[in-house]
Amino acid sequence: MNHLVQRRILPWRTARRTFSSSHHHRTIHPLTSLPPRVSPSYNLRPTATLLSLNWPSPPRNILITKKKRTPGITASLIEYATHLSSTYPSINIILEPSSASELHADLPFPVYTWDEPPWNATPELLSEKTDLVCTLGGDGTILRASSLFSHAATVPPVLSFAMGTIGFLGEWKFNEYKRAFREVYMSGAGDAYANLSFPTPPALPTNTENASSDPLDTPLSYADIRGMSMGSNRTARILLRNRLKVGVFGPDGVRLNNSSSEGDTYALNEVIVHRGSSPHLKIIDVFVGGRFLTEAVADGMIISSPTGSTAYSLSSGGSIVHPLVSSLLLTPICPRSLSFRPLVLPAETPITLRLGEKNRGREVEVSIDGKRLSDGMGVGMEVRVLGEEVRSPTGEWRGGVPSIVRGVEGLEEREEDHWVGGLNALLKFNYPFGDQDGHR
Amino acid sequence: MNHLVQRRILPWRTARRTFSSSHHHRTIHPLTSLPPRVSPSYNLRPTATLLSLNWPSPPRNILITKKKRTPGITASLIEYATHLSSTYPSINIILEPSSASELHADLPFPVYTWDEPPWNATPELLSEKTDLVCTLGGDGTILRASSLFSHAATVPPVLSFAMGTIGFLGEWKFNEYKRAFREVYMSGAGDAYANLSFPTPPALPTNTENASSDPLDTPLSYADIRGMSMGSNRTARILLRNRLKVGVFGPDGVRLNNSSSEGDTYALNEVIVHRGSSPHLKIIDVFVGGRFLTEAVADGMIISSPTGSTAYSLSSGGSIVHPLVSSLLLTPICPRSLSFRPLVLPAETPITLRLGEKNRGREVEVSIDGKRLSDGMGVGMEVRVLGEEVRSPTGEWRGGVPSIVRGVEGLEEREEDHWVGGLNALLKFNYPFGDQDGHR
Amino acid sequence: MNHLVQRRILPWRTARRTFSSSHHHRTIHPLTSLPPRVSPSYNLRPTATLLSLNWPSPPRNILITKKKRTPGITASLIEYATHLSSTYPSINIILEPSSASELHADLPFPVYTWDEPPWNATPELLSEKTDLVCTLGGDGTILRASSLFSHAATVPPVLSFAMGTIGFLGEWKFNEYKRAFREVYMSGAGDAYANLSFPTPPALPTNTENASSDPLDTPLSYADIRGMSMGSNRTARILLRNRLKVGVFGPDGVRLNNSSSEGDTYALNEVIVHRGSSPHLKIIDVFVGGRFLTEAVADGMIISSPTGSTAYSLSSGGSIVHPLVSSLLLTPICPRSLSFRPLVLPAETPITLRLGEKNRGREVEVSIDGKRLSDGMGVGMEVRVLGEEVRSPTGEWRGGVPSIVRGVEGLEEREEDHWVGGLNALLKFNYPFGDQDGHR
Amino acid sequence: MNHLVQRRILPWRTARRTFSSSHHHRTIHPLTSLPPRVSPSYNLRPTATLLSLNWPSPPRNILITKKKRTPGITASLIEYATHLSSTYPSINIILEPSSASELHADLPFPVYTWDEPPWNATPELLSEKTDLVCTLGGDGTILRASSLFSHAATVPPVLSFAMGTIGFLGEWKFNEYKRAFREVYMSGAGDAYANLSFPTPPALPTNTENASSDPLDTPLSYADIRGMSMGSNRTARILLRNRLKVGVFGPDGVRLNNSSSEGDTYALNEVIVHRGSSPHLKIIDVFVGGRFLTEAVADGMIISSPTGSTAYSLSSGGSIVHPLVSSLLLTPICPRSLSFRPLVLPAETPITLRLGEKNRGREVEVSIDGKRLSDGMGVGMEVRVLGEEVRSPTGEWRGGVPSIVRGVEGLEEREEDHWVGGLNALLKFNYPFGDQDGHR
C-alpha cells in the first residue's frame, strides 16, 4: 500500500491519483480522466535509415491491446501490465473495453478504457490521450491497434510483441518485454528528463523471496534516470510506416467511409475492393493522378502501402517493397488479363477506383486492413486513396505508424537489418532448393 | 399449312404429330413426349487431332439455350428456331422453361420443355432426350447449358454461337447459323442416311417475294441428303472437352453436392473453394493421389480442367493448357506463400481439398463453373475431384463436352487452328509492344 | 566364339571369367566384344500409374556413369562396380572412356568402353549393347547419361543414385545400392528366369574377416533366383519419361543437329534457344501445329518436356507439370511482353522456332539439356520439336527414358508418391511462412 | 579572347561565324574550342510532379546523336541540325565522331566532335561542354547518349525524338522538332534573357520561293525573345530520372569498371550480372545495406532504376515502378527458386552482388544499360550499386538524366500523364480481352 502511495508522488502523477483510495484499484476509469498525451519527436540519426524516438517527458498513458480469445496471451497481458504498473509508478494502463471488463478485477491497479457505443465519439479521445501503444499478438493485433487510430493524423509509437504466431510487423519477443519497455521509456531522455525533479526512490520490499535481482524490476528512481540519461544515448529505433488515406464516396460524391466525421480513414496495409461472395468478375475503373489508367476486370483491386506489400498484395503477385520506399502499390486480384502487371506509384499520386456502369446489379466489398466496411459498394461509388506524407515541408517527421524496431542487445549497430531478416526468417524468401536433411 | 403437314410425314416424324392440329403449334409439350435420344459416335480422323461427328440417324431433338435478359439474342433465337423448324421438318425444339414460357406464343410450332420444380427429377430426362444442344450467348451460356448435363455421363454435341460478346469456348458467328447447322445435321450422314426412304419434297411456294434463293433455306429432301451423303464426306469437327468429376462430402463422409442422386457433378471449367465474403485467409489441405501434398493458406484453390485453364485459373496465374492435354490444373488463388506454383497433374489423379481444423468457425464457398453451391463448406468437409476419361478402355470416345469446332469455309484444312487463333484474337496472347497507330 | 556360346548357355557365368587369368582384369575391352543388349518390357500394373520392369533374361551389360572431378564419387563408383562384379558374375561393366582410362587399373575386372573419336560412330553401338544404365551424381549426371542415348529410340532403364547433391530426377540414396540393384536385376524374373539353367555357385571365400553377413553380398545362385522368382513378384517401378525429338535445320532446310545421321536428337529436359552472350533481345517466330502462333521478343525460348518442367522452365516461370502428363511446354525466357504466358501443349503437336529476318547479324545459341550445340543459329534457321510417343499404337510401352523409381522398403504401396515428395522435400513447394525455430 | 568576349555579349551571334568564310563550314572542330557549358536549374512547380527547366542564358552547344546505320534517321539529323543552325545563329552542333566524319561534308556549317581514341580522355570534356543533348532514334539511342555521360555527375537535359521505332523513354515525334526545340531553348528565359542585349536580326532572304511562313523557321531576334520572355512563362517539363552508381571491383577490391578514373559508372536502366554464353546456373551472393540477403542461383541478377523497371526487369517479372519513386529494383533472371520475388528497395540502400567461391571456373558477364563490360567477372568480384540522389541536402535538384517530357500543345495541363499514357499505348498494359474487330 505504501508502495502504491509512493508511486503516486512520482513526478508524473496526477492530482486525481494522489487522492485515490484502494477501492479504486480494481475500477475502470474513463479516458477523460487521463492527463493529456505526451507526443514524442522523431529524428533522423546520422548514417542510419531508422529514426530515433525522443520523449519530451516520460510517457504515462499506455494502451495495451491483445489478440482476442487466446488464454495464454491474456495471462501475458496481466504479467506485462503488472510489471509496468509496479516499475513505472506514474504509468496509467489503458485497455480496450472488452479487455478492461474481462480483466480489471484481476489487476491490482485501475485501468482506463472507453465506451464502445457510441463508437464514433471515441477515437478522437483515444488519440488525444494515448502516449504509447503496446500490442500482444500477431500482425492482426497490430492492424487492429492501428485501426483504433485510423482517423488520427498522429499515431503514438507502437511496441509490438509477437506471441507465438508469425509476425512480420511486430518483432519483439515477449520474454524481452522488460528491456524493451525500458528502452522505449527512456528513449531520448537525455535532455528532457534531466531537468525533472525526482523524489527519493521508495525503499524496496526486503522480502527476499519476492525480491527480483533484475534491475529492470526495480521501480525507476531519479538516479536511474540520471544515470541513463547521462551515460547512455541509446534510443529506441523507429520505422515510420506510411499509411494510406482512404475515402469512400457514393455516386453522389458523398463520403461514406466515415459518417461521423469528414475525414479520411487511414490504412496501414491496404484497401481492397473485391467481388466477395458474388461469383462474377467485377469491372473497376482505375484512375491514377486524376487520369484514367485502365478498366480492371478482376476479382478485385488492392491499393497497398509498402508495409502492406508483404500482406495481401504479395499473395496477389505484387513485388515486395521496403517500407521506406515512399510509394503506393496497385495490385490486381485475379485479373482477367494477361498483361496487368502490378504497379508501384509515388506515394503522393492520388488513385481512384470507380465501380462503373457495367457492374449494374452487382455489389463489391470494400475492406481496410482486413476489416470489411459494413456497406458494399455499388455502381458509381469510388474509393479514393492517397499516400500519407510522413515528413512535413519543414522536414519534421510526423504521421505514419511509428513502429519500434527490435534491436538485439549488443547488435544495435546491425539494427537496420530487421526487414531483410524478416524476408528470410519469416517469408522464406528465395528459400534454397534441396534436401536439407543431408542424409544422403 | 400443307407445308407443315408435309413436314410431318418426313421419315423422323412421330405418330403423335401426324394428328396434331394447328392449336398445338403454340403449345408447350413435356420432354416425355419426345422420341428417344439419337447418340452420335466420334471418330479419330487420320492426321488430325479433332474428332469427326457421325450420326446414326438424323438428330431430332434440339435444345436451344440463350443468354438471359438480352432482347437481341431472344430475337436471334426465334429466327434460328424458325429456320430449323421450317427447313428440317422432323426436328423438335426444346427450350429451357423460362424461354419456353417467354416465347412459345411467338413460335409457329410447338416447343418442348421441362418443369423447373422439382428440379432434381429433370436432368436425367433432359439427357435422355436431347440429341444436340445449340447455345446463343457467350461462354457463360455454354457453361450454363453444360451444367444442364452436369449429372450425365454423356453430353450431346454442343453448337455454340457467340452473340456479340467475347467467346473463347464458342466460336461460330450467328450469321453462319444455316451453314453451321446443315454441316452438323448432315455430319457423317454418308452410310446411315442413304438407307432411309424419303418422300417427294414439297412444292416450294412460288411467291417470289418470299422465296429465298439460299438452298440452305429449302426444306431438306431425299435428293439433298443423297447428294450430300454421296458427294461429300465433310463432317463436323469435334473437340471433346474433358470435364471434372466433382464430389463434395461432409465431415461424416456424406455426399453433399447432389442430394437427389448418388453421382458426381461434372464441371466443364473448374471447381473453386474460396473465402467468399470472409475477409480472412483460408487453410485448405490438398491431397494428390491420396497423399498429402500441402497446406494451402490462401483466398482459395482452383481445380480446373484444361478447358478451364483460360478461365479463372488464368487470372490466378495458371499456365494455359491446350484442351487436348489430358490433365487437371491445381491453381491457388492468392496464396500466402512465395513458392506455390501452379501444378498440372494427370487427369486420372484424384485430388482432394479438405477444410481442416484450423478454419474453425470459418466457412468457405464452393463454386462449380461460376455457380455457387447453396451450402458453404465447413470444417472437415472435402471436395474430391477426378478428371473425366473421354476414351473407353476399348478406345471408343465418349463423355466430355463434344464441342463443335468452327471451320471457315474453304479453310477446313486449317481447322485445327481455332485454339491458337483464340489465344491471339481473344486473349491477346503476347500482344506486341509499341505504337500501332504508326503516326510517328 | 566359344566365349559367346558359353554366355548364352550360362548367363550367370561367362566363360571368359571362369578361365580368365589375372592379366585380363585390368584391361579395357571394346563394346563390340559385349553380348547383345537385353531389352526389358514395361507393363502397366493394375491400379498404379508407374510401370513394372520385366527382364526376359538377366541384364548383363551395365553402363555406370559418374559426375566428373569429384573424388568421393569416384570411390563410390569403384565400390559399386566391384560389388556388381563380385555378386553378379555374368555382369559386364561399361564405363565412359574417361572413367575407363582413369579407373581400369584400380578395378579387379575388365571394363568395357568406346573410343571417343570418332564420336559419331559410337552412340549406335552403345545403345545396341547397354542393358542398364547406373548413374552416380546429380541431375546433371543423369542428363549426360541420357544424352549418350540421344540418338537412340530405345533407352535402357536408368538407375540413379543421388550423390550428396540435390537430385530431382534420381532419388536413390547411394547406401541403398545393394538392395536397389538386386531389385532391378530380379525385376520380373518370375517366369523368364525360372527356365534358365544355372551352374553351381562358386565356393565363397571363407576368410571370415571379409565375409559379409549381408545376403546381398553373396554371389547370386540358382537357388536365390528360384527363390525370388517364385516367392516374390516384386518388380522395379518405372517412370517412363517422354523425351523431345529435336531437329535443327539451316535456312536451306538441311539438318544441322546431327551431321552423322539423319535422325533427330532426343532431349530429356528441354531445348533452348537463347541470346547467349549477345546483350540484345532476340526475335523468334513460334509455330504450333504448323501454324504461326507468335513472334517472341525475348532472351530466348524453352521447349520442355514435362520432366523438364522442374528445370529451366520452372526458373522462367513455367508451371510444374507431372511427368506423366503427355505434353510439351512452351516457356519464354524474359519475354519483352506483359502477356506471354507459358503454354502446355499436347505432346503430339509439332512446334517450330524460327529465327526470322529481323535478327540479321545476330546469332542465337541452341542448347539441349544444358549442352550447347557447337554452332549458333542464324537467320532462317529452325528448331523443330515433337514429343516422343511412349506408347505404340498397339499399346506397348517403348521409348522414353525408363527411370527406376525409388521405393522405400515396406512402403512400396506408397511408391507413387515420389514426385509429390520431391516437390516438398527438394523444391520447397509452398514452403510455409513463419518462424520455424519456434523460440517465441 | 575577343571571340569569347563577343560570345558573352552577343550570345546569338558568334564573332567566328560573322567572319567565317565558306571553307570553315565543312570543317570539324575539337570540343576544346567550344565555349563552356551552360547549366540550367530545375525547379519544382506548384501542384506538379515534373520540374521546370530554367536556362540562365541560352544554350549554345548542342549534342545530336542518332541511331546507327539507318539512312532515314541520318537525313532527319541533317534536317534538324540545319534548322538549328539557321534559326539559332549562336548554336554550335556537336556530333559523335562517327556521325561527324560521315556528315560534316554535307553540312553548311562546322561541327564539333572529339577523338574516339583515347576514349578515356573524352567524356569529361564532353560533359564540360554540352548544354543540351538531342537524340534521334529509340530507347537504345537515348541509352547510348546517356552513356556518354556515364561518368559525369551532371547530365545536360535530353530532348529525344522517337524515330519510327517504339520509344518508352523518348516521346517527342520528329515532326514536332521545331516547336520542341523552341520550347526548350526559351524555357525559363523570362528573367535571364530579358537582360541580354541583342543585335539587329539579319535581313531575311527575300526569295519568296524559299521563304517559309513558319515563324519557327525565322532566325530568332531580340523581339522574339522579348515577346516570349514577357508573354509566356511556359517552360519545358523535366522528368529527372535517377541513375544507378555502379562500381565493379576485383577480388582484391580494386575497381575495374573504370580504369581511367576513380569514379563510379552511372547507369540509366540497370546493371546486369548474367551467365552469358555459359550454359550453367550462376551463384551470386546478394548483400543489401551491407548485410547478406540471399544466395541467388539463377541466370543472373538485375539491379535496376525505376526507369529501367520497364526494360529488362519487366521481362524478368519485375513490377512496373514509376520513375519518380526513389528506389532500386532487385530482380532475378530465371532464378532456380520458387520463392525469389522481385524487391523494391530505397534508392539510398547500397546493394552488392558478389560472385562466390561456388562458381569456380565460371565467369559471368556484366552489362550496363545493354552494353557488356569488356571483362567478365570471376570468383570474388563484386558489383556495388547505389541509387543516385537527385536532390541535394539543401533541396536543389541535380544529377539524374533530365528528360524533357512531351507536352501536347494545348494540353499541357495534362502533361503529367505521359507515363500512364505510355503504359497503355506502348506496353499494352492490361490490354483488354476480346474480339476488337467487332464483326460478330
Ligand SMILES: NC(=O)C1=CN([C@@H]2O[C@H](COP(=O)(O)OP(=O)(O)OC[C@H]3O[C@@H](n4cnc5c(N)ncnc54)[C@H](O)[C@@H]3O)[C@@H](O)[C@H]2O)C=CC1
Ligand atoms: N489471400 C491473402 O493473402 C489475404 C490476405 N489478407 C491480409 O490480412 C490482413 C488482415 O490480417 P488478419 O486480420 O490477421 O487476417 P488473416 O487472419 O487472414 O491473416 C493475415 C495474415 O497476413 C499476415 N500479415 C498481415 N499484415 C502483414 C504485413 N504487413 N506483412 C506481412 N504479413 C502480414 C498475418 O501475419 C497473417 O498471417 C489484411 O490487411 C490483408 O493484407 C486478408 C485476406 C486474404
Ligand SMILES: NC(=O)C1=CN([C@@H]2O[C@H](COP(=O)(O)OP(=O)(O)OC[C@H]3O[C@@H](n4cnc5c(N)ncnc54)[C@H](O)[C@@H]3O)[C@@H](O)[C@H]2O)C=CC1
Ligand atoms: N477472376 C476471375 O477470373 C473469375 C473468373 N470466373 C470464371 O467465370 C466462369 C463463369 O462464367 P460467367 O458465369 O460468365 O461469369 P463472369 O460473368 O464472371 O464472366 C467470366 C468470363 O470468363 C470467360 N470464360 C468463361 N469460361 C472461359 C474459358 N473456359 N476460357 C476462356 N474464357 C472463359 C467468359 O467469357 C467471361 O468473360 C467460371 O467458370 C470462372 O472460370 C469467375 C469469377 C472470377
Ligand SMILES: NC(=O)C1=CN([C@@H]2O[C@H](COP(=O)(O)OP(=O)(O)OC[C@H]3O[C@@H](n4cnc5c(N)ncnc54)[C@H](O)[C@@H]3O)[C@@H](O)[C@H]2O)C=CC1
Ligand atoms: N530480355 C530482355 O528484356 C532484354 C532487355 N534488354 C534491355 O535492353 C536495354 C538496351 O537497349 P538496346 O541496346 O536498345 O537493346 P535491344 O535492341 O535489345 O532492345 C531493348 C528494347 O528495350 C526497350 N527499352 C530500353 N529501355 C527501356 C525502358 N527504360 N523502358 C521501356 N523500354 C525500354 C527498347 O525500346 C527496345 O525495345 C538494356 O538496358 C535492357 O534493359 C537487353 C537484353 C534483354
Ligand SMILES: NC(=O)C1=CN([C@@H]2O[C@H](COP(=O)(O)OP(=O)(O)OC[C@H]3O[C@@H](n4cnc5c(N)ncnc54)[C@H](O)[C@@H]3O)[C@@H](O)[C@H]2O)C=CC1
Ligand atoms: N536458370 C536456370 O534455371 C538454368 C537451368 N538450367 C538447367 O540445367 C540443366 C542442365 O543441368 P546441369 O548441366 O547440371 O546444369 P547446372 O549446373 O546449371 O545445374 C542445373 C540445376 O538444375 C537441376 N535440374 C536439372 N534437371 C532438372 C529437372 N528435370 N528437374 C529438376 N531439377 C533439375 C539440377 O539438379 C541442378 O541443380 C538444363 O537442362 C536446364 O534445364 C541451365 C541453365 C540455366
